[in-house]
Amino acid sequence: MGDRHTWAAAPSAAERARSVLAAAWSCAVTAEGGREELVGAHTVGADGRVLLHVPEDSTLVTAAICAPRGEPSAVLEFADVAPVPVRSRIRARLWLAGWFAPEEGHLAFQPSRAVLREASGAVVVDLGDLSAARPDPLAMAEAKLLTHLADAHPDAVERLTRLVGPDSLHGAVRVQPLAVDRHGLTLRIERARGNGDVRLPFHAPADDVAQLTERMHVLLAQASAAACPRSLQRQRTDGDR
Template sequence: MGDSQGWTAAPSAAERARSALAAAWSCAVTADGGREEFVGAHSVTEDGRVLLEAPEDSRLLAAAICAPRGETSAVLEFADAAPVPVRSRIRARLWMAGWFVPEDGRLAFRTTRVVLRGASGAVVVDPDEFAAAAPDPLATAEARLLTHLADCHADAVERLTRLVDPDSLHGAVRVQPLAVDRHGLTLRIERVRSHGDVRLAFHAPADDVTRLTERMHVLLTQAAASCPRALQRQRTDGDG
């Protein structure tokens, strides 16, 4: 279930795909009729090419060596999981179709098709746009930033709910930070049997952690000037 919240600034599908790839630590590879999981074995070049260090006993490596033209068709899958424990933790999945070729002792993946599936459905990303896009500047720091926000500043997260439409907070039992990028912060609103996401846009892009801190302070200042929303009223009534 998704909740509506007015905002316009957001990364493109190509940027979201590159961010998911940049932050991913593991990937699943389906090739030659089998599926293998690789953890900490891949790297990504500036143009989005995946380089895989497959172990010697890997089925994928054997298939690449034995391939007639030295090319092994494959599908790579990367899961974009929220760093903070929430319901439905997988935020998106990225699939890349193409083939592997041996290159300098590694397997280099040549992409022919990119598909990103998120909460709003699947989007086919043009391979050239994917190669030209840059990951969000906060992508590799996002996990640390969100876990710190959730673990050490739960009061600030609750304060930010003052910026959320009251209808989106109806029946809310918990709010957690779900995602952050240079354009805004997304909150996951959990209810007893459902959940929804709302996005709080920054007034200007946050291209590094220092700017992100300033953007968060602006949101919190705006929240302080707003009337308490349903979540705060529920907590207050419960304390009484």
């Protein structure tokens, strides 16, 4: 049933990067004064700049004040961590290279280069596209949505595997929801050796949680009409013995 969907819409690299910036709770900053791990200390301005809210005694503030031109270079690193416990929980990393300058109450970081690395590889994100992009509308609710799906509705997750091609499920020992965005749901298929991801696209984008609920109901209805994968049937039978 892996060919049920004829399209596989997904966020652009700039949108994914912007969602990482919005949802990440921490970031690592490497600058001339060393490396600092910041937690809950960054926001993103409307112009795409990253605003760092750090203590006055931070080495970053010292570096900004002491820099010859007042704009020390730095690299910011953000990690996108799956909210559901799975193998290889880091779904993506985003690096921003650039410089920062002190402004009232914060340090303003101006990126000059952005690189997004995901399972499929690394891509350089156009800065214009990054500045114009907006976070996925589900980005801030994703963690709660996925943990609820995994913890309260494991039966629904299993039913959704009926939409996955049998080749992708071969040797599967566990399936968990890995990610969701306005375009679709991604499942992590863990095998005895290694794991893989399968994307189940929605029939139309979901711009809020209410629309996501409807999109999920459509997927589950399609799954209910599909045959149960033989590999999972065998595993369930063997486990009942």
